[in-house]
Amino acid sequence: MNLSIAEENYVKSIYKLQEGDAVVTTNALAYELETKPASVTDMAKKLKEKKLIDYEKYKGITLSSEGRRVALQIIRRHRLWECFLVDKLAFSWEEIHELAEELEHVRSEKLISRLSDYLGNPVIDPHGDPIPDAHGKMAKPRPQTSLDQANARRLVVTAVTDQSTALLAFLNAKNIKLGTQLEVIAHYEYDNSIEIKLKQHPAITISEQVARNIMVRPV
Amino acid sequence: MNLSIAEENYVKSIYKLQEGDAVVTTNALAYELETKPASVTDMAKKLKEKKLIDYEKYKGITLSSEGRRVALQIIRRHRLWECFLVDKLAFSWEEIHELAEELEHVRSEKLISRLSDYLGNPVIDPHGDPIPDAHGKMAKPRPQTSLDQANARRLVVTAVTDQSTALLAFLNAKNIKLGTQLEVIAHYEYDNSIEIKLKQHPAITISEQVARNIMVRPV
DNA sequence: AATATTATTTAGACAAATCTAAATAATAAA
DNA sequence: TTTATTATTTAGATTTGTCTAAATAATATT
Incomplete structure (x- = not known):
């Protein structure tokens, strides 16, 4: 399935807000993505159509298992790029997020697997967050x-x-x-x-x- | 000036087709970008508005000096990423173009300058093409x-x-x-x-x- | 339980980037 | 030079992702 950058950002934010299994509300997602609730409703219909989320109107949003898989892929890309920026390009931890935010949308499994190898297959990123492996498996987030x-x-x-x-x-x-x-x-x-x-x-x-x-x- | 990815791709293609100072035709640009002549005309109006190209209808397109500056920046990013992919991630030369095509659109001067340092400030990319420096200066293309x-x-x-x-x-x-x-x-x-x-x-x-x-x- | 408040959705519009089909301009051929 | 061909532009439609304003549903308050 080929997702747009906007769709990827929605999936990632839903994953973040879900924290396990909670239902994500339209307003919370709009706030997280700095957009308007009406836009969220529009996108929710599209993502439901693509079977990435479960959504019934007025009932909130949760990721489907496919949606979760996609979210973990994006998070993997994001956190590996953060490692690269800190370990190889000597960026400081406060500068890396917005750069990784862009780099994460380059979708190539091969690129990411080589990047991971190159970095020594790290399992936590510079913020201490765990990095999902190629199958989406990741360590429990550290209690922060x-x-x-x-x-x-x-x-x-x-x-x-x-x-x-x-x-x-x-x-x-x-x-x-x-x-x-x-x-x-x-x-x-x-x-x-x-x-x-x-x-x-x-x-x-x-x-x-x-x-x-x-x-x-x-x- | 903040350009969209589409605008960046137009500027890059115009630079490529110009080869010095030639006027670029609507059809040639459409063919290069795998789009339709009508779309090129639309975009030409926008790029003229942004002062990136000189354009009068039926007279063809050339880059303005600002357009040339932007094109060289994009080419710099593209070629540095190609170096990274080959030197650090061991990609072969036939795989790198389309990846660099995406990576080049991450616009951060700091990222690119650090990447360049990290790679040892290379002056030619894996295809033998010269890499512009931060000011847009680059060696003459080798006779190919x-x-x-x-x-x-x-x-x-x-x-x-x-x-x-x-x-x-x-x-x-x-x-x-x-x-x-x-x-x-x-x-x-x-x-x-x-x-x-x-x-x-x-x-x-x-x-x-x-x-x-x-x-x-x-x- | 009725009312007020808040959350969510719908309807309709907009900007960007594209397209097709038709019109017009430039160029080549007779 | 008139006609035919090719290149380019215009007009109007489409898709994606967004918005505002209005309508409706859910929840909280009195």
Whole structure:
């Protein structure tokens, strides 16, 4: 089946919003894709026609098994390109998403399998997300939470949700980047600030606002 | 200026057909892009509006200086991706064109400059064509002719114009690939067949039809 | 349960890129 | 130079993906 870029983006977003098996609403999908609910309804009819989704009007959207297969292929392409951009072209993790967003639409099984081999068949991308293999199999996503909600002591940074230059500059100054390991020393109830320590650095205190935008997982 | 993929393909084809300064006709461009003359006329109006081409009705098309700049950028992207596919992913020269055709439309100056660095800033692509630098400067295209019209004795294979599997299989069997050096032993006037010799191989005779589809340059 | 609010869909329109068929211009042939 | 041929353009239609505004369904509130 030959999908347009628009159709691929819909499938990918539905997969993302489903998180397992939840039904995706028209409005949620419109918000995710930065489009209008009416457009989503139009596209839902097309994707149903192509048997990529299950859809009955007013009942929401879920991927069919074929839709899931297609979504995993797209995610595989996206995450492999992210690896390439970071490992080979030395991009930083905050720059890669939008580039991978374009590269992922080049549909060639052979290209992707060679790219994967070339990268050493990685199983997680630079954000710590698992990469589906050629058959769509992938490891369970790592349990990721924002730093302000993490309850483990020893953590590793997996992503930053706010891409503002102000935050990135702050993180840069504090030597916090993707893969940085840190230890939570204390939570201060008064303002919900958090004291953390990086190896070979003195402990620092960060605000709740910053902590909310740093994604971590236990290490 | 933000161009669509369709617009980029038109600009690239006009550049290709111009070969210096020739005026490109509506029909020639339609044939090149595998579309209809009426569609070319429509697009010509749009590209003129965007000041990428000079166009007056019934007078044909030429690129403006801005159009030439854009064309060279696209060609740069295309040829760098071809280098990547061959050098890093071990694709063969007959597979890379259509992949590069898609990759070239990812528009990021930073991506392309890093890719170029990563590849060692190559100045010719796997077909022997020169790669424009970031400012659009590029070496003169090498003098390329089809094997049946070459007058030099010692030649190197730079491209194959017919991508049919039959021809590729034939060339494979005879150990002829991109970069293969060969020597012309004789032209037979009777059927215009050509006798050639590869290093460490016995001389072989190839038909005019095959020779017409092998591009070479003097070595 | 009736009403208000929110979510979703339909109807109709639009822009981009294409097409076919018909009209017109340019060029070649008689 | 008139006629025939070929090239190009115009007019109007089509497809894809989108939109706005209005209508309808589902859900929440009083």
